[in-house]
Amino acid sequence: MEFWFTEHHTPGVNFSIKVDRQLFSAQSEIQRIDIFESKDFGRFLAMDGNMMLTEKDEFIYHEMIVHVPMAVHPNVKKVLVIGAGDGGVIRELARYETIEHIDMVEQDELVVEVCKKYLPVTACCLDDKRVEIIYQDELKFVRNCHNEYDLIIVDSTDPFGPAEGLFTKEFYGSCEKALKEDGIMVNQHESAFYNDDAIMMQRIHKRIVESFPISKVYQAHIPTYHSGYWLFGFASKKYHPIKDFSSTRWNARGLHTKYYNTQLHVGAFALPNYIEELLRDVE
Amino acid sequence: MQLNQNRMPIYEALNNFKKERVVPFDVPGHKRGKGNEELTNFLGDKCLAVDVNSMKPLDNLCHPMSVIREAEELVADAFGAAHGFLMVGGTTSAVQSMVLAACKAGDKIIMPRNVHRSAINALILSGATPVYVNPGVDNRLGIALGMSLKELEKVIKENPDAKAILVNNPTYYGICSDIKGITELAHKHGMLVLADEAHGTHFYFDENLPISAMEAGADMAAISMHKSGGSLTQSSLLLLGPNVNEGYVRQIINLTQTTSGSYLLMSSLDISRKNLALHGRDIFEKVRSLAHYARQEINQIGDYYAYARELVNNDTIFDYDVTKLSINTLDIGLAGIEVYDLLRDEYGIQIEFGDIGNILAYISVGDRERDIERLVSALAEIRRRYKKDRAGMLDHEYINPIVTVTPQQAFYGEKYSVPIGESIGKVCSEFVMCYPPGIPVLAPGERITKDILDYILYAKEKGCFMTGPEDMKIENLNVLK
Numbered sequence: 001m002e003f004w005f006t007e008h009h010t011p012g013v014n015f016s017i018k019v020d021r022q023l024f025s026a027q028s029e030i031q032r033i034d035i036f037e038s039k040d041f042g043r044f045l046a047m048d049g050n051m052m053l054t055e056k057d058e059f060i061y062h063e064m065i066v067h068v069p070m071a072v073h074p075n076v077k078k079v080l081v082i083g084a085g086d087g088g089v090i091r092e093l094a095r096y097e098t099i100e101h102i103d104m105v106e107q108d109e110l111v112v113e114v115c116k117k118y119l120p121v122t123a124c125c126l127d128d129k130r131v132e133i134i135y136q137d138e139l140k141f142v143r144n145c146h147n148e149y150d151l152i153i154v155d156s157t158d159p160f161g162p163a164e165g166l167f168t169k170e171f172y173g174s175c176e177k178a179l180k181e182d183g184i185m186v187n188q189h190e191s192a193f194y195n196d197d198a199i200m201m202q203r204i205h206k207r208i209v210e211s212f213p214i215s216k217v218y219q220a221h222i223p224t225y226h227s228g229y230w231l232f233g234f235a236s237k238k239y240h241p242i243k244d245f246s247s248t249r250w251n252a253r254g255l256h257t258k259y260y261n262t263q264l265h266v267g268a269f270a271l272p273n274y275i276e277e278l279l280r281d282v283e
Numbered sequence: 284m285q286l287n288q289n290r291m292p293i294y295e296a297l298n299n300f301k302k303e304r305v306v307p308f309d310v311p312g313h314k315r316g317k318g319n320e321e322l323t324n325f326l327g328d329k330c331l332a333v334d335v336n337s338m339k340p341l342d343n344l345c346h347p348m349s350v351i352r353e354a355e356e357l358v359a360d361a362f363g364a365a366h367g368f369l370m371v372g373g374t375t376s377a378v379q380s381m382v383l384a385a386c387k388a389g390d391k392i393i394m395p396r397n398v399h400r401s402a403i404n405a406l407i408l409s410g411a412t413p414v415y416v417n418p419g420v421d422n423r424l425g426i427a428l429g430m431s432l433k434e435l436e437k438v439i440k441e442n443p444d445a446k447a448i449l450v451n452n453p454t455y456y457g458i459c460s461d462i463k464g465i466t467e468l469a470h471k472h473g474m475l476v477l478a479d480e481a482h483g484t485h486f487y488f489d490e491n492l493p494i495s496a497m498e499a500g501a502d503m504a505a506i507s508m509h510k511s512g513g514s515l516t517q518s519s520l521l522l523l524g525p526n527v528n529e530g531y532v533r534q535i536i537n538l539t540q541t542t543s544g545s546y547l548l549m550s551s552l553d554i555s556r557k558n559l560a561l562h563g564r565d566i567f568e569k570v571r572s573l574a575h576y577a578r579q580e581i582n583q584i585g586d587y588y589a590y591a592r593e594l595v596n597n598d599t600i601f602d603y604d605v606t607k608l609s610i611n612t613l614d615i616g617l618a619g620i621e622v623y624d625l626l627r628d629e630y631g632i633q634i635e636f637g638d639i640g641n642i643l644a645y646i647s648v649g650d651r652e653r654d655i656e657r658l659v660s661a662l663a664e665i666r667r668r669y670k671k672d673r674a675g676m677l678d679h680e681y682i683n684p685i686v687t688v689t690p691q692q693a694f695y696g697e698k699y700s701v702p703i704g705e706s707i708g709k710v711c712s713e714f715v716m717c718y719p720p721g722i723p724v725l726a727p728g729e730r731i732t733k734d735i736l737d738y739i740l741y742a743k744e745k746g747c748f749m750t751g752p753e754d755m756k757i758e759n760l761n762v763l764k
Binding site for chain 1: 656657660668
């Protein structure tokens with residue numbers, strides 16, 4: 001018997017992982033949620049058939065989406081996390097003792113429940129006493145926030161589906177409004193290798209550029225996402241991701257990481273020419 | 284409803300016909316799509332397979348005897364009408380057929396001036412004379428409302444020879460007149476009541492919404508099934524009450540309707556009618572609740588005013604259609620049309636229309652809650668980023684017309700073209716309107732005043748899509764000699 005999970009990266013390119021067994025499957029009000037077990041990637045979570053995370057490579061995504069802004073902003077106290085029901089972002093944030101409060105807004109309660117049960121690797125810190133989970137439409141939540149957060153992390157699913165409202169100008173504009181005057185927003189910025197993905201990536205960048213004075217993109221290698229190469233957005237009203245970044249300050253925290261380090265921080269913003277061109281086209 | 288509303292006679296006949304695999308040596312010439320590969324690839328072969336001609340097993344729209352007849356009976360049953368016609372020329376053709384069926388040349392027809400252009404077009408075709416009832420105007424919103432019963436009584440007294448009264452049920456903005464009171468009054472004076480229900484299909488399937496024309500006892504009603512009813516664009520219904528001669532109305536319809544009625548449109552009417560009859564109540568409950576939620580959220584943003592039943596005054600606003608999401612934008616210092624453009628150009632959201640002071644977002648069964656969140660958030664962002672001082676905003680949509688000659692006389696009269704700036708005091712021989720909503724600012728036969736000219740120039744400047752005149756740039760107007 002062979003049992004494979006396959007995700008289409010394009011109509012002509014598939015990505016497959018051999019599955020040992022399926023641990024969970026359900027349809028929530030919002031999406032289909034599946035958890036599989038595999039030899040090569042450990043447990044992995046798929047939503048509406050799209051790969052969300054694997055135990056083997058999730059550290060790259062979660063470290064890069066959290067530590068990059070945390071090494072730039074000198075004094076993050078209040079954080080808003082959008083999506084992130086698997087808990088990976090919260091796990092990384094929870095390592096910073098200086099953070100006082102984290103609001104996490106997630107549409108789908110079932111995702112959190114399932115991840116707590118099957119993915120303790122990422123969901124381990126969701127019960128941290130600084131974390132408040134709000135089950136609500138994210139767009140609605142952010143619309144009603146003003147000048148509140150030091151950092152917003154947008155850990156959304158892909159833009160075709162329940163999260164499509166999180167890739168819009170109204171969302172990024174609302175985030176800008178929800179941040180304090182020196183706030184930072186970091187978002188998962190999709191991939192740019194395949195043509196359809198590149199178009200979406202450009203649209204995201206265009207909309208963030210329209211909403212924030214500083215808008216940069218950085219990269220990471222994530223084997224299980226489209227083309228294995230993923231981008232993040234760094235948007236801010238005040239801080240530049242390199243000029244205002246302090247490696248000594250971050251290193252003094254003594255956090256142990258598997259992917260992120262302060263040299264890589266600088267390198268992550270050095271993008272290949274084809275991506276620079278795609279970004280320039282919409283700036 | 285008495286009949287089995289699960290039936291879909293046209294849909295069933297088309298499915299049976301497909302199974303027969305009949306070789307087509309008739310029109311349409313694309314022959315089930317085989318002759319036009321590009322079109323088939325674009326629309327899909329299922330669609331092209333049922334784009335067929337009238338024939339015995341499929342009946343004929345001009346003279347329905349079998350499946351179309353049955354479909355029409357089901358429509359009448361579902362809508363509580365004595366008869367229902369399937370229409371393939373849009374609600375425009377349904378409105379025109381009502382007017383042409385009720386009035387001959389020289390007959391008078393009473394109507395509010397804020398009718399759709401199709402009603403005044405019908406006057407050009409028929410030669411009937413309009414007698415306009417002043418609709419009320421809401422000064423805050425700047426929009427024309429419904430007809431006041433008292434005002435109508437006065438007009439009837441002055442025009443006892445009028446043949447019919449045309450009623451918007453509701454207006455584009457969702458405002459209803461007292462159609463039941465109007466119908467009683469009209470029938471007492473031997474006049475027919477024609478209802479333009481282009482925006483009221485859903486009234487027939489939800490008792491929490493304003494009364495429908497057929498229930499109010501009206502004689503004819505034009506229904507845009509393709510708006511809230513879910514059928515394909517251009518498909519509509521014309522309903523008759525018990526005192527109207529079905530055969531005569533069919534003759535009138537056949538004066539202008541195609542003899543090649545589209546089975547795509549007709550089957551979409553058949554399927555949508557069934558869906559409404561069986562599920563309409565649930566559908567419109569959901570639409571009402573989405574619209575209600577959106578209104579609450581939008582009114583919380585500040586400055587926007589999403590209005591609803593609180594407007595009701597038992598007179599010019601007798602009732603309000605709460606499925607409509609009409610929003611006044613003047614307090615953010617932007618014209619409705621400017622908000623409409625920003626929503627599309629900056630936020631990727633297309634709404635139904637924007638005019639001088641209002642926008643209308645069309646809420647339907649196809650909407651999801653998360654789309655409503657996008658609309659609300661985009662409106663909040665537009666206010667935050669673009670809010671201006673209100674000074675200098677024109678705040679009214681409606682200007683009382685000065686009717687000089689009938690629309691037909693003006694349209695066919697001796698005319699010449701003048702630059703729009705020099706047209707004041709002249710009698711216009713053509714329409715000028717913003718589209719949508721398609722309510723004429725000027726109709727043929729009306730005198731051009733400074734107010735009207737200012738309005739047209741303002742609407743043009745704000746970016747309204749102006750239509751009507753021969754000169755498509757609207758720099759010149761045709762006026763009567």
